[in-house]
Amino acid sequence: MRGRLDSQVAIVTGGADGIGRAIAELFAREGAKVCIADVNRELGEEVKAGICDKSGDAIFVETDIAEPASIAQMVEQTVENLGEPSVLVNNAGFIAFTDDPAEATPELWHKIFAVNLEGMWECSRAVLPFMRKAGRGSIVNLGSVHSFQIVTGHFPYAVTKHGVIGLTRSLAVEYGPENIRVNALCPGMVETPTALRGWEELDDPAGVRKWVGDLHPLKRSASCEEMAYPALFLACEESSFMTGQSLVVDGGRSAFYSD
Known part of the structure; x- marks a missing residue:
């Protein structure tokens, strides 16, 4: 039976745990060769072994998304071991916030942006040459319900998640003519x-x-698996006319007002 990602090479950042792990495992079941990029070597190797034990094809590359050199090395290893990437899931993220924005330190500000936004762009930038050469590609960026609504006490995390939407839409417009699609998946809790x-x-x-x-x-x-299936939809050809969009999967949380 043909999988929805047969012949695809997918990179999943933050793929060792949580939503990223669920995405990596589902993508492998759907036929993708998967690079699990994460800072957690123990869990990353565990995910890789689980995929390979089920006849899937996966590698783990210890990767610090805040370091462009680490990203470049990860993409290089992906190409050498699996092939040129056609799918990227920018899932890696850093959660931190303060009750009073004025108390957020420069260190906190720079660290959270380095992972949640700059790292997302650097990963995209590293795979775009391969996608442009192939004339196809799908990038899925993990946003959040915090990408659209401000909840007090979540600064500067919510700022980075708003930025994810801007990055997603900008890349979608710029690279749409080359058949490269870029969408955001925005989970609730x-x-x-x-x-x-x-x-x-x-x-x-x-x-x-x-x-x-x-x-x-x-x-x-939601369970982590309930985020993996929407990510699969955005990555595969079932969403072939969808780009620059934000798919909100939040159990209806954003559909009603509560004080």
């Missing part, structure tokens, strides 16, 4: 391992988990 660990440190983990889930009309948060 997702029960990633990081989120679950954070809740476990609170006094009432189950209560907080239910409270967060109840913010959504579906009365629950």
Whole structure:
């Protein structure tokens, strides 16, 4: 049976855990050769082994998205081991915020932009020559519901996620004539391992988990797998006339007002 990403070479940044892991594993099941790019070697090797054990084709490359040289090395290893990339999922991200924007340090500002926006651009810039040569390509950038609505106490994270939409739309317009599509996937609350660990440190983990889930009309948060399938749609030919768009997958959270 033909997979939706047969013959494709996909890079998934932040692919060792959470949403990125779910995307990497699904892409492999759909026939893609996958590069898992992440700073976490132990988890990255684990994901790679799991894919290869199921007859998939994957490599892990330890990658610091905040360092252009590290990105360049990762793309080089992808080309050498898997082939020229035709799909890029810019999933790697850094979550940090402060209650008072005036208290955000220059170090915090530069670090979060280095990963969430500059790193996203550097990864895109590194794969674009291959996509342009092939005359096709799909880039999926991970935005957020924070890309559109400001929630107090989430500075400067929300600023970077607004920037993701600008980057997505700019690249889509510039490279659309060359059959390179660029879209954003914007999740709501997702029960990633990081989120679950954070809740476990609170006094009432189950209560907080239910409270967060109840913010959504579906009365629950998403699983990582529920973000992987929309990412697959954006990456494959099923969305071939879709570019410069932001696919919001938030359980209906943004559809209603609450104070």
